[in-house]
Amino acid sequence: MRETFTKGMARNIYYGGGIFFFLVLIGLTVDTVRSLPKTDNSQNLTELVIEGKRVWEVNNCIGCHTLLGEGAYFAPELGNVYTRFGESTESIKAFIKYRPVEGIPGRRSMPQFNLTEEELEAVAQFLKYTDGIKTARDWPPNIQG
Amino acid sequence: MNTNELQLKRAASSSLLSLLNLTFLPVLAFISLLFIYTKTESNTIDRYYVVLGIKTNLLAAVALLLMTGLMILLGGFDSPWTWVFVISYFVFVHAMFILFASWAMVRSWTGKKLKRQFLSK
Amino acid sequence: MKYESQGIAKMYFIAAIALFVGQILFGVTMGLQYVMGDFLFPEIPFNVARMVHTNLLIVWLLFGFMGSAYFLVPEEAERELYAPWLAKLMFWIFLVAGALTILGYLLVPYARLAELTMNDLLPTMGREFLEQPTITKIGIVIVALAFIYNIGMTVLTGRKTVINVVLLTGLVGLAVFFLFSFYNPDNLVMDKYFWWFVVHLWVEGVWELIMASLLAYVLIKVTGVDREVIEKWLYIIIAMALISGLVGTGHHFFWIGTPDYWQWLGSIFSALEPIPFFMMTLFAFNVVNKRRRDHPNKAAVLWALGTAVMAFLGAGVWGFLHTLAPINFYTHGTQITAAHGHMAFYGAYVMVVLTMISYSMPLMRGQKAANVTAQKIEIWSFWTMTLSMVAITLFLTAAGVMQVYLQRYSADPLPFMVVQDKLAVFYWLREVAGLIFLSGLFLYLYSFFAKGEEVKLVEE
Numbered sequence: 001m002r003e004t005f006t007k008g009m010a011r012n013i014y015y016g017g018g019i020f021f022f023l024v025l026i027g028l029t030v031d032t033v034r035s036l037p038k039t040d041n042s043q044n045l046t047e048l049v050i051e052g053k054r055v056w057e058v059n060n061c062i063g064c065h066t067l068l069g070e071g072a073y074f075a076p077e078l079g080n081v082y083t084r085f086g087e088s089t090e091s092i093k094a095f096i097k098y099r100p101v102e103g104i105p106g107r108r109s110m111p112q113f114n115l116t117e118e119e120l121e122a123v124a125q126f127l128k129y130t131d132g133i134k135t136a137r138d139w140p141p142n143i144q145g
Numbered sequence: 146m147n148t149n150e151l152q153l154k155r156a157a158s159s160s161l162l163s164l165l166n167l168t169f170l171p172v173l174a175f176i177s178l179l180f181i182y183t184k185t186e187s188n189t190i191d192r193y194y195v196v197l198g199i200k201t202n203l204l205a206a207v208a209l210l211l212m213t214g215l216m217i218l219l220g221g222f223d224s225p226w227t228w229v230f231v232i233s234y235f236v237f238v239h240a241m242f243i244l245f246a247s248w249a250m251v252r253s254w255t256g257k258k259l260k261r262q263f264l265s266k
Numbered sequence: 267m268k269y270e271s272q273g274i275a276k277m278y279f280i281a282a283i284a285l286f287v288g289q290i291l292f293g294v295t296m297g298l299q300y301v302m303g304d305f306l307f308p309e310i311p312f313n314v315a316r317m318v319h320t321n322l323l324i325v326w327l328l329f330g331f332m333g334s335a336y337f338l339v340p341e342e343a344e345r346e347l348y349a350p351w352l353a354k355l356m357f358w359i360f361l362v363a364g365a366l367t368i369l370g371y372l373l374v375p376y377a378r379l380a381e382l383t384m385n386d387l388l389p390t391m392g393r394e395f396l397e398q399p400t401i402t403k404i405g406i407v408i409v410a411l412a413f414i415y416n417i418g419m420t421v422l423t424g425r426k427t428v429i430n431v432v433l434l435t436g437l438v439g440l441a442v443f444f445l446f447s448f449y450n451p452d453n454l455v456m457d458k459y460f461w462w463f464v465v466h467l468w469v470e471g472v473w474e475l476i477m478a479s480l481l482a483y484v485l486i487k488v489t490g491v492d493r494e495v496i497e498k499w500l501y502i503i504i505a506m507a508l509i510s511g512l513v514g515t516g517h518h519f520f521w522i523g524t525p526d527y528w529q530w531l532g533s534i535f536s537a538l539e540p541i542p543f544f545m546m547t548l549f550a551f552n553v554v555n556k557r558r559r560d561h562p563n564k565a566a567v568l569w570a571l572g573t574a575v576m577a578f579l580g581a582g583v584w585g586f587l588h589t590l591a592p593i594n595f596y597t598h599g600t601q602i603t604a605a606h607g608h609m610a611f612y613g614a615y616v617m618v619v620l621t622m623i624s625y626s627m628p629l630m631r632g633q634k635a636a637n638v639t640a641q642k643i644e645i646w647s648f649w650t651m652t653l654s655m656v657a658i659t660l661f662l663t664a665a666g667v668m669q670v671y672l673q674r675y676s677a678d679p680l681p682f683m684v685v686q687d688k689l690a691v692f693y694w695l696r697e698v699a700g701l702i703f704l705s706g707l708f709l710y711l712y713s714f715f716a717k718g719e720e721v722k723l724v725e726e
Binding site for chain 1: 304521
C-alpha cells in the first residue's frame, strides 16, 4: 500500500478536498443566510434592540454569561431569560439595576454597570428579541437554560 | 509471498483489528482476531500480535464494559453521581486503550515486539 | 542554527512564555472565583479575568507561531529571512499593542475602554475571544500582514518545501479569517454565524495546518526520518483536517437559530474531526519508532509525542464526546465545553509551541540540546503540566456531567446558580490541579536557567 499511495496523491487529496469542502461551506452559508429570516426574529430588530446589542457588547456580558449557549459558563444562560423572568422586561431591568456595588459576600455577583434608563431598556429589549429567535428543537432544553 | 512477509502482514492486520475492535467494529473485529489466531504458529511475530490484540481487548472489555456495568449497577441508573463516574471514567480509559493499541500497531508495522522504551535512555 | 536571522525567534519565544505565565495566573484567579465568588470583586470581576486569560492565550500563541515561523522558514527555505528588521519592529509593535490592550482591560471598565478606543465608529468589541478594541484588531492585521509578507518573501525566493508552504498557507488563512472579526452585524444570528468563521476556522482549520507543519518539522529534525515519508503524512493529515473541519463548523450551528440541516451535517462531519488528530498520533508514534538517530534533545522528542497524544485526547476525544447534535442538545454551553476547550488548546496549540521552543531554544543559545539537568527539569515540567491538565479536564468533565443532569436532563431541572453550588467540590479539585499546573510552569521556567552536565553528542 505504501508504495502505491504516493505523496502526489496525498497532495491532491489535500488541495482537492480542501477546495471542494470550502466551496461546500460557502454554498451552505449562502443557503443559511437566505433562509435565516424564517427563524432569526429580524422583524423585531428595532433601533432600540440594536442599541441594546451594543450595550450588551460594551459591557462584556458574554464574559460571564452564555447567550444561546455561547460565551462563558460562569453565570446563567440569557437566551431565554425573558421567558424565565416571566416575559417581563421590567424584571430584567430591575435585576441589572439593583446589583450591589460591592457584590455579595462569598458569592458570585454581577457588577453594577450604572446603566442609564435608556440603556437598561435597550438591553432588556435586546434580550427579549434574542428570546424570540427560533432555535432548533427550541433550545435550551428547559426554562433553566 | 514468503512466510516472513505473510507473518508481518498478519501481525499488522492483527494490530489493526485490535484497534478496530476498540473503535468502529467491536465484536466483529474480535471474531476476526480469533480467526487469525487459528492460522498462526507459536513463537512468531503474528502470533505475538494476535495474542496481544486478544489480551488487550479482553482487558478492555473488563475495564470498560464490566466496570461501567458495575458502576451503574451499584450507583443506580437515576443518580447523577453514577453518570459523573461512568462518563469520565469510560472516556478516559477508552482513550488510553486506543492509544496503547495505536502504539502496538505502529510497532507491528516494523515487525518488532512492544518492548523498547519510547525514549531511549 | 544555520542562519543568523533564525535567532529572531528567541525574543518571540521569551515574550510568549512571559505571557503564558500571565495567562495561567489569571486562570487560577478565575478558578478561585468559581468557588469564592467575591474574590477580587469588584476590582477584577470574572469577565475581566476571563478576557485577560483567553486573550493572553491567543496573543502568546500568536507570538509562538510567529517565533516558530521565523525559526523554521529560513532553514527550510535555505536563506536568511527576507527582512529581519521588519520582524524585530513587528515584535515591539505587537508586544506594546498587546500589553496596552491587557492593561486597558484591567485598568478601566470595559465600557470606558470601548469609549476611549472609539468602538462606535466600527463596533467589533464585546464578542467572546474578540474583545480587543477595534484599533487593536487593526494593529493585529497590520502585524500579521507584515509578518506574512516577510515569511512569504522568504519562502517564495527560497527553497519551497512542503513544510514551509503548508505553514505559509496556514498563516495566510489565519490572517484572512481574522478579517471576519470586523464583521459585526446587528442581527444576532448572523453575528454568531460569522463569528465562528474566525474561531472555528482558526482552531479547527488553519491552525491545524500550522500545528501539523511545526510538528512535522521538529519530527524530521529529531528522528532523522526521510522527508518524503513525513511530507506524505503531513499532506494526508491536513487533508483530513480540512475535509472534516470545514463543514464540521456546522457543529456550532445547532442551536443558534440556523437551519435544522446543520444538525445532520455538523454531526457527521465533526464526527470525522478526530481523524486528523488520531493520524497525528499515529504519525508521531510511527516516525519516533522508525527514528534513525537518538537526538540528544530528549525533551523536544517528548514534547512532540505529547503534542500528538494530547491533541488527540483534547481535540479529538473530548471534542467527539459532545459533538453529536442529540448529545450537544444537553451539553451545549456547559462545563463539558470548558473541559474540551482546556485540553484541546493545551494539547494542540500550547504544546506544539512548547515543542518548537524546546527544540529551537538550545540551538539559539549555541547548544545542540539543553544540559542534562535542564532537560530533566523540563521533562518533569512536561509531566506536571500535562497530567494536571488531564486532571483539570476530568474534573470539569465531571462537573459538566453533573450540571447537565441537574440543570438540563432531570425531570425537575434546577436553576443555574443552585446547580453551580452543587458543583463546588469539582471546582475546588480543578483549582488544586490548576495550582499544580502553575507549579509545573515555574519548573518549566527554571529549566532554562538550570546548570548541569553537557549532553553527550552522538553524531549520526
